[in-house]
Amino acid sequence: MIAYIRGNLTYIQDEAITVDVHGVGYEIVCANPFVFQASLTKEIQIYTYHHVREDAQVLYGFKNEDEKYLFTKLISVSGIGPKGALAILGGVDITGFVEAIEREDDKFLTSFPGVGKKTARQIILDLKGKLTTMVSISSAEDTKHTDAGEEPDNLKEAQEALKTLGYTEREIKSIIPQLRKEATGNTDEVIRRALALLMSTK
Structure with missing residues (x-):
């Protein structure tokens, strides 16, 4: 497993960034590649998840460990793949998302791309109580x-x-x-x- 990559950010595309590490360019798919715009041509560290399937290997990238952790939990939910998880991360406030799961707010969850009522209920069923260490749930x-x-x-x-x-x-x-x-x-x-x-x- 590739936990993170540190190198020079050389290129930003609509769905991915390229990071040069000692002459090897790693293409890393991100939810919001342009959040790294200020680091273009500079050295960055990006947390990664190496997704392997029969027909492809893809590196997914994240700004911090919380984003990566949420991604890994989302793709464990039935009906959510890597692309669906990235779509959620693209507009997510992690604290608000976790709190919505804890209060079983499926209406809030269905506001994310690709999340219908059935998937929202599955997210709640699979993840409730498992993400609270990421944030301080309001009390x-x-x-x-x-x-x-x-x-x-x-x-x-x-x-x-x-x-x-x-x-x-x-x-x-x-x-x-x-x-x-x-x-x-x-x-x-x-x-x-x-x-x-x-x-x-x-």
Whole structure:
């Protein structure tokens, strides 16, 4: 499996980008290739999913791990293939999409290209409860926090430190609700608590 590709972005097409890695050009199919426009001729890292079937091999690309993770979950749903999953990702707000699944909002899900009522119900059946680690599903505490403004500095600094230590965005997001309740100390204390939470989920 090719987890990601790092190289110079040399070309952008309507459905794909080309990334040059030491003289080899990788064509990578994306939901929104032109989101990478600002990186043209520059080095980028793009997360990839290597899809293999009898008649073709295709690399699909994503801006971040959350997009890739959602893609892999979508193609596991009966009736959704890679092209259908990309069409959903092309207009998706991940938080809103996951929340719609959790509240079984099939009307919202059918607003995406290629998703009828039957497919929307299948998405809910297959994915409800399986994507919540990607986002902080709204609760009274989360709403209160959002209304109050940005994350406290100690929590923001702790998140950056965790990324430096190699934790993924999905892993960090899974513990944010608990950290919000407990982030009363300095940054070092928040980091220690975050590491304890992350270790407990392994």
